[in-house]
Amino acid sequence: MERIPFGAAPGGQPVEVYTLTNKRGVEARVTNYGGIILSLRVPDRDGRFDDVVLGYDSLAGYLAESPYFGALIGRYGNRIARGRFTLDGKQYTLATNNGVNHLHGGLKGFDKVVWTAEPFENEQGMGLVLTYVSPDGEEGYPGTLTARVTYTLTGDDELVFDYHATTDKATPVNLTQHSYFNLAGDGKGDILGHVVTFNADRFVPIDPTSIPLGELRDVTGTPFDFRRPTAIGARIRQDDEQLRNGLGYDHSLVLDKGGKAGALTLAAHVLEPTTGRVMEIHTTEPGMQFYSGNFLDGSLKGKKGAVYHHRYGFAMETQHLPDSPNQPGFPSTILRPGEYYRSRSVYRFSVSGA
Numbered sequence: 001m002e003r004i005p006f007g008a009a010p011g012g013q014p015v016e017v018y019t020l021t022n023k024r025g026v027e028a029r030v031t032n033y034g035g036i037i038l039s040l041r042v043p044d045r046d047g048r049f050d051d052v053v054l055g056y057d058s059l060a061g062y063l064a065e066s067p068y069f070g071a072l073i074g075r076y077g078n079r080i081a082r083g084r085f086t087l088d089g090k091q092y093t094l095a096t097n098n099g100v101n102h103l104h105g106g107l108k109g110f111d112k113v114v115w116t117a118e119p120f121e122n123e124q125g126m127g128l129v130l131t132y133v134s135p136d137g138e139e140g141y142p143g144t145l146t147a148r149v150t151y152t153l154t155g156d157d158e159l160v161f162d163y164h165a166t167t168d169k170a171t172p173v174n175l176t177q178h179s180y181f182n183l184a185g186d187g188k189g190d191i192l193g194h195v196v197t198f199n200a201d202r203f204v205p206i207d208p209t210s211i212p213l214g215e216l217r218d219v220t221g222t223p224f225d226f227r228r229p230t231a232i233g234a235r236i237r238q239d240d241e242q243l244r245n246g247l248g249y250d251h252s253l254v255l256d257k258g259g260k261a262g263a264l265t266l267a268a269h270v271l272e273p274t275t276g277r278v279m280e281i282h283t284t285e286p287g288m289q290f291y292s293g294n295f296l297d298g299s300l301k302g303k304k305g306a307v308y309h310h311r312y313g314f315a316m317e318t319q320h321l322p323d324s325p326n327q328p329g330f331p332s333t334i335l336r337p338g339e340y341y342r343s344r345s346v347y348r349f350s351v352s353g354a
Contacts, residue, residue, distance in 0.1 A: 009063075011114075040052050044277055052184075077176035078252070078323070079323055130149045174324070183278075200254055201256055202219060204287070279347060281318065290315075290316055293310070
């Protein structure tokens with residue numbers, strides 16, 4: 001495992017990059033700043049390797065402006081309405097950093113802190129154990145939260161994310177990973193031709209500020225029905241209120257767990273037809289946020305000068321549902337003292353038509 005300096009965070013803490021490589025040549029570069037996956041090189045059907053995640057060449061890019069490229073998200077992935085929630089009779093106020101709402105942990109979420117990183121190797125592969133202690137009151141959240149996230153690159157071309165957390169006060173927790181993918185290669189066109197299949201028969205409809213309406217809607221007859229292989233771009237331009245509200249796909253899917261809540265089950269299958277690259281996602285989480293890169297507009301220049309135009313990357317963030325602290329009908333995201341937060345997501349890479 002290679003470990004090299006990557007500059008310093010605004011507080012002066014040293015930032016490093018760790019390069020994980022398996023015997024097949026798959027390579028992931030990860031930094032302890034925000035747990036960011038800087039690059040991920042996987043082969044196509046002809047054995048050619050390419051980087052399939054968006055990002056920057058230097059730390060300066062992530063510090064200047066980044067729409068959460070590759071980042072570890074917390075305390076709460078996704079949105080909390082108006083930055084407020086009530087827990088055990090007390091109202092808490094969070095930063096509003098997404099219009100009137102709170103997004104991805106606030107002004108300085110887990111994506112903008114330096115994590116303690118411990119590299120390891122075992123029979124499964126190699127990886128990093130990332131640890132961060134979020135103090136009581138950080139970004140408005142109650143309780144001191146100790147978070148530990150393990151990234152493992154296996155010999156079977158899997159990236160495994162194991163999330164753990166404990167707290168000394170009741171607090172919402174919803175950790176996730178926010179890599180933007182383009183399986184054709186970083187900067188190589190839009191992602192509308194990627195063919196996706198989701199194991200989800202319901203989705204979470206949202207209002208124009210991307211806050212859930214409170215219902216779980218059947219995907220049948222909607223642009224959100226990806227139960228059979230369908231290109232991302234097949235229906236993205238339909239005249240649909242939900243697509244207008246999200247400016248495309250920016251919605252949580254309710255995964256079909258087959259009555260096995262908390263079990264590791266299939267969430268998504270993604271095929272990029274021109275390269276044959278396949279990504280399959282399994283998770284213990286009840287939902288997955290599907291985002292089609294709607295806010296990429298050509299203003300960001302990434303690795304090797306790549307310009308990130310509209311929909312040049314997609315994100316599939318395994319997580320609990322948005323605004324759950326204010327939605328009593330959604331699965332709870334409240335972690336209490338003495339309880340143990342545990343979640344696992346597996347991203348498996350392969351090729352089709354080799």
